[in-house]
Amino acid sequence: MTESAPTPQPDGLDVYVITYDEEGHEERLLPSEVTDAVVERSRDFGINKGSWTIDRIKHGPLIAAESQLRLVNVGSLARAIAGNYYGTALIVDQTPPPIDEDVYDIDRRYDVDVVDDVLVAVVTQRHPAQPAETEAEIAARLARIAAAYGCRIVGVSFALPGGGTPEEMLSHWPEGEEWSERFRAETIETLAGMAHDVKVSIATDDNVTMATLMDGAAAMADYLSATQTGPLDAAGVLNLLRGGHFNLLIGEAESGYLEVKTQMHPISAPGDTGKKAKVELAQDVARFANGDVDAVLVIGYKEAPGGANTIGSLTPVADSILNTAQIHELLDARIVPPVDGLIIEKFVVTATDSVLAIYVPKQPSEMQPYLVHGAIAEGKVEGAFFSIVRRRGEGSITTSAQQIHAYIVAGKRYLRGND
Incomplete structure (x- = not known):
């Protein structure tokens, strides 16, 4: 009889779902304690360390202080915000807590979100035209960068600045129809010359803290910036070292x-x-x-x-x-x-x-x-x-x-x- 490998013990702090009972009293529940009977979810979430919270800015996504978010368990955060009625996108505030909407400083290098129940950091880089590499080729090239920080690539996709995708633009002209071939070819040519946003999604293990994912995302963003116009060079190396990567x-x-x-x-x-x-x-x-x-x-x-x-x-x-x-x-x-x-x-x-x-x-x-x-x-x-x-x-x-x-x-x- 062989012994099974021990289950890794989770690191970091848990995130609580803040709900309200029928009398309007606040309740903090661990994600495992949230049942189907709990229909109304709060716009905010708590962290089991004093009064730390993950807030939602007005008419916007969730936001958390960087210093506090780094201590949070990845799996706990994913379970807490997955399926949230108000949305699951989360941005990072680099100013000292508590969060103040008038003075916060957003880390614009990446966002955090839940995709298919997996917590991911999404790094977006804008190119003046369609990249020469395919999504798969970019993912393969960046796999080493993600692995160096204990992360993995879960997806690379192209998006147009307006928010749509090239595939959606091409779907207007179906393949196989003789009348549409000319329009489809013209659309492909037009798309190639348009600006493209390359979105790189990375993830890590559920049992580690957000510091792992956040460091990996920041490094990925700075590496993409250093290599956007070509291979890494001496100035790029210097800037990566300046960023602590x-x-x-x-x-x-x-x-x-x-x-x-x-x-x-x-x-x-x-x-x-x-x-x-x-x-x-x-x-x-x-x-x-x-x-x-x-x-x-x-x-x-x-x-x-x-x-x-x-x-x-x-x-x-x-x-x-x-x-x-x-x-x-x-x-x-x-x-x-x-x-x-x-x-x-x-x-x-x-x-x-x-x-x-x-x-x-x-x-x-x-x-x-x-x-x-x-x-x-x-x-x-x-x-x-x-x-x-x-x-x-x-x-x-x-x-x-x-x-x-x-x-x-x-x-x-x-x-x-x-x-």
């Missing part, structure tokens, strides 16, 4: 614009160790400066095993060794000329650890190559030398003596031509 980088491939490192270079170490670290950090940045795209070096991630050059896990670094002012001063001193527009930011992951990003915007070609004071030969630092390094894919190459000579000759020819 650290898990979104897991699974991304290192490339000509993105490199990660597990640990910070020990630039404060004494002796040759510190000297070598200073040169290596400057070379890492100079490689990007000698490239042809915006790029970012992120410290606090580990590559996945297997040599696939993909990011495998988050490895935040102790705050005590991430001194942004010191790093900026070092790079300005070591790289010639100084990199224009260099951004160095630290992003808090835990109370003691952070991730560091060094953003290197594309540099003018006439300023290249960028030189690094110091070179590393056979593992030793040669302080009297300089080095020129460039990236090639995920690796790097050293500029040869012939190329350096060519730079000098080209410069001399330019100067002679301007005499």
Whole structure:
């Protein structure tokens, strides 16, 4: 006889249905206690923590304070608002509770709703025309993003700005009717050029708190915004880190614009160790400066095993060794000329650890190559030398003596031509 797996214990606070008895007295019932005899449901709901409530704004959807909603159990919320006479859509208020309709700040990145008895967060992104990908292709591409936050994709659909769907527009011209084929073709062409809202619905397990679903929805919304005009780039990576979406980088491939490192270079170490670290950090940045795209070096991630050059896990670094002012001063001193527009930011992951990003915007070609004071030969630092390094894919190459000579000759020819 095999033992069955234990039932997961639900996390978070329960949501109560607020009803009224025949004498008008308020009653708070758990969803399991609401029977068919309870016909009238209140416009509001309670949370079993003091006077916390989920309110309904006038002539609008439900609204809850973000700080309180994060503590609510997903399954309890779904059972409480499912089938509600006044509607099940819920928006998130980012201002401190209690909710005030005159001053609330709605998180417009996503809405919460119940679809087929499942609580979902719906992220909507507007495109200027019909997306090149199908709904199924978008869902497959975003599955990794949802999974990184303990969520799953439950649906992707297209909608027109007016609220209808492309399918509804095409239904006016049935297939197979000869007279309608021309009108149907014209409608398809017109629809392709119209703005489309891409609606991505995500869900999570019933036994966890809303924090899981809310974090997943916020990350999904910001990722879609960062990739709306094309693949993720250096600026997109920086903005995702600014939003605290650290898990979104897991699974991304290192490339000509993105490199990660597990640990910070020990630039404060004494002796040759510190000297070598200073040169290596400057070379890492100079490689990007000698490239042809915006790029970012992120410290606090580990590559996945297997040599696939993909990011495998988050490895935040102790705050005590991430001194942004010191790093900026070092790079300005070591790289010639100084990199224009260099951004160095630290992003808090835990109370003691952070991730560091060094953003290197594309540099003018006439300023290249960028030189690094110091070179590393056979593992030793040669302080009297300089080095020129460039990236090639995920690796790097050293500029040869012939190329350096060519730079000098080209410069001399330019100067002679301007005499």
